[in-house]
Amino acid sequence: MDSYPAMEAHGLIGDLQTAALVAKDGTLDWFCAPRFDSPSLFGGLLDRHKGGHFQVSPEGVDYVSKQLYLPGTPILITRFLSADGVGELVDFMPVAGDQPTDRHRLVRMLRVVRGVMRFRVDCQPRFNYGRDPHELDAYPAGHVFRSPALSLAVSLVRYPETRPGEQAIQVKDGGIWTIATLREGEAGGAVLETGAPPDQPHFYTPGEVQELLEQTRDFWRRWLGRSRYTGRWREMVERSAMTLKLMTYAPTGALIAAPTAGLPEQIGGQRNWDYRYTWIRDASISVHTLLKLGFTDEAWRYIHWVDDRVCEARDSETPLQIMYRVDGSPDVAEEVLDHFEGYRGSAPVRIGNGAANQLQLDIYGEVLNGLHEADCHGLQTWVALDRAVRLAGRRGRPADTDRWVRTRNKIYAQIMDRGFHSGRDAFVQHYATDVLDATLLAMPAVGLVSSRDPMWQSTLRAIGAELVSDSLVYRYDPAASPDGLPGQESTFTMCSFWYVRALAESGRLDDATLTFEKMLTYSSPLGLYSEEIAPTGQQTGNFPQAFSHLSLIGTALNLDRLLDAHPRGVV
Incomplete structure (x- = not known):
């Protein structure tokens, strides 16, 4: 834990109610429970000393590590390769179901497949972002950590080949640790369980753990089998689809923007936001993408969640917020964790999001566009009126469509007249x-x-000349359009994929395809994207980010369509 691992050196696992990040060195350094937006139990990602972690790493040997997913699943395999041996750490979370629950399980299985390896196993939970004390009770089959609001049981997996006394567990700093030596064919493991009953943990058998793994594997492969995508970038599209599913709260269908909070858009900067909420603006692209892939149930659940927020705002005569918690609660009050140093010293660490009540008129267009997409399958104020006119006309709903059409057309004329800057020969920010x-x-x-x-x-030519660096696209120039915060932003992954689509639809299909392929090289080794990418290629901002993966899928679908229609690259 001497340094923070790169964001791209993490894998995401989850159970459809919460999620966790596991670094390439085997450290579980982010896990919130019982929901995505709950306080962290392991928050070492934001403070390596005070945040808490669960480390499983080789001890006393030089090694390299690599991560991969079991194909067609979010079951994460971390491989440790050394001259002495090769070890594998398997991490996954059994699916929690559609009903809200405090019980969440995280399985960590370790085995050596060649030679002999020693591992340091160090479990140091820190409840409520490291603010709550906890008690630790020891039992023959494991340990239970109890805080005022939540408990965590760590149950051992009893393998018959385990030698007596080999895994003596010691207590240190309110946590537990041990040094374990495993030889080829030997294994060890633990099951973490939140919201566990107060009685003592029990030994898991290898058969029980294997059954949990197979159930988890089969669930994800069945789900992925519903995808209709058979295009050129199937592996990346399917990984993106699974990543989006991992960020969906099953009890309500809400899709969060990211499973993390407080990660910086620039190392050492102040743009450190909490993205564990659901943005109304995401409704349109999310519903469109899910429907195109064939995931109609997810699209309908998400659009119903959005519709509930609209109805609540109407009934209470309050403005629609730009974001909500996964259960629909509007309370996303922002606070700063002063006791956390932040990822690589990037403070302040923010939880909650003060932007919830900002006025963003595009959210109404996004809602109506999402409803329009759902209706067809059976971003601006201009979009809201345009989609309202279409829906009213197609469904024969009573509406003052003449007034809507006049207003829509006035907005369009105004955008064309005032939104296009003749000196720049381009549309502009405002x-x-x-x-x-x-x-x-x-x-x-x-x-x-x-x-x-x-x-x-x-x-498009102006954007390409001013905002594009290779395939990466900056949102805008903060120096020319200050937003009140110091520092710079990195390039936006979402905008980079939008640029690919714009190139393709403008007739530059070869440029679009090459730019898209370049963008794929910027993914993490596991195919994950954060919100932004630094000039060095490092992932920055919260990780992984839903809009990045939604945009990747949408771009792949669009490119496939155009390439199929114009195989020689001429649109």
Whole structure:
């Protein structure tokens, strides 16, 4: 734990109510329970000394480590390779079901497949972001950590080949640790369980653990089998789809933006937000993507969750918030964890999100566009009115459509008249500036402008010249459009995929395909993306990020369609 692992050196596991991150060195350094937006039990990702961790790493030997997923699943395998031997750590979470529960299990299985290896096993939970004390009770089959709000049981897996006295467990700093030596064919393991009953833990048998693994494997492969995608980038699309599913709260269908909080957009910077909530703006692209892949149940559950938020806002006569908790609660009050040093010293560490009550008019368009997508399968104020007109007309619903059409057309005319800067020969961030913004790349996608319109073509060229670095796209220039915070942002992964789509639809299909392939090289070794990518290629911001993976899927679908229609690259 001498240094923070890179964000891209992590794998994501989860049970559809919460999730955990496991670093390439075998350290579990992020886990919140009982929900995504609950306080952390293991928060070493935000403070390596005070946050808590569960380390399983080779001891006393030089080694390299690699991670992979069991194909078609989020079951994570971390491999340790050394001159003395090769070890494998398997981490997964059995699916928790559709009903909210405090009981969540995380299985850690360790075995040596060649030679002999020694491992340090060090379990140091820290409840409520390291703020709550806990008691530790020892039992023959394991230990139980009890805090005022939550308990964590660590039950051992009893393998018949385990030698007596080989795994003597010691207590240190409120946690437990041991040094275990395993020879080829030998194994060890533990099952972590939150919300466990107060009685003592029990020994798990290898058969019980194997059954949990097979149940988890079969669930994910059955789910993935519903995907309709058979295109050119199947492996990346399916991994992205599983990542999105891992970030979906099963009891309500809400999709969080990311499973982490407080990770910096720039190392040492202050843009450290909590993304463990559901953004209303994500409804449109999420529903569209899920439906295109064939995951209709997930799309319907998500759109119903959004509809419930709209109805609650209407009934209470309060504005629609831009984000909510996974259970629909509007309480996302922001606070700072002053006692955490932050990832690689990036403070302040924020939990909650003060942006919840910002005025963002595009959320109404996103809601209606999502409803429109769902209705068809059976981002701006302009989008809201345009989709409302379409829905009312198709369904014969009573509405003042004449007024809506007039207002929609006035907005369109205003955007064309005032949103296009003649000096820049491009659409701009807002009417009173000449600053470019990569969110303009969404204009053709929502039908506001044709991808072949000369005004859009010149806008795309301007974005490419000013905001694109190789395949990576900056959202905007903070120096030209200050947002009140010091420091710079990295490139936005979502905008980079939008750029690929814009290139393709504008007739530059070869450029689009190459740029997309370059973007795939920026993923983590496991195929995961954070919100942003630094110039060095390092993943920054919260990890992994839903919008990045939604955009990857949407771009792959669009590229496949155009390449199938124009195999020689001429659109």
